[in-house]
Amino acid sequence: MSDQSSGQRRPRKSYLEAKKKILALLGTAEFNTGDQIPAERELVAMIGLSRMTLRKILAELVDAGILERRGNQGTWIRQTVIERPLTSPVEQGISQITEVNGAIPGSHLLYFQHASASVRIARLLHIEAGDPIVMMKRLRFADASPFCLETSYLPLHRVPGLTASMLEQHGSLYKLLSGLYHIHIASDEGTIKIATMSEEEYTLLQVPPDTPALVYRGVITDTQGSPVEYLVSVNHPEKVSFKIRNPVMTSVS
Known part of the structure; x- marks a missing residue:
């Protein structure tokens, strides 16, 4: 027709x-x-x-x-829903960032499982290939609207006994790490790139196929400089922006 x-x-x-x-x-x-x-x-x-x-x-x-x-x-x-600062302390989790932007945070745990670290993941987390890790994927919401899809990889020996119900009960992974495991997040290092969303990603983020996304990939470390988490964050291009604020350095001549 x-x-x-x-x-x-x-x-x-x-x-x-x-x-x-x-x-x-x-x-x-x-x-x-x-x-x-x-x-x-x-x-x-x-x-x-x-x-x-x-x-x-x-x-x-x-x-x-x-x-x-x-x-x-x-x-x-239209103003982006969530402005994610790149220069604020990393311990400020996505839920707190969402609240700072004047929105009500929400999260849906898509999966939580144990797996064996690949060669690449092991290198990033400073563990051996095949070592047990925790994998979790969460869909993030601001005022009930999805804006971010995050996948986390953590060495199992850093979070023994961690369960999906514990994560859902506490809401914030970093608060859970601090309160239960005495792991204090200190810094992160990563990259932001533009990539085309997969079918799962554009379906969950409710955008048309082949929509580009702002993808952050980074390693989060504790106060001792040891890797705690490898994070892959796929961000809705019309709902998320990244803000950079660097102090101006003046030279003395």
């Missing part, structure tokens, strides 16, 4: 190109999340399209959650 026979028409190529131009403009260095976009007349002049077409495209972007209208104040790039 064709699109026309089903009562639906595909957008014209010129319309799709105009939409791409607007998205490209909003993706430049001039704009950031939470910024107000130019007035309609300015956008019409900048991109070269009719005001009717522009309004239709903006309405679609509002429906998609990319833009938001604020009454008579105009149209704004």
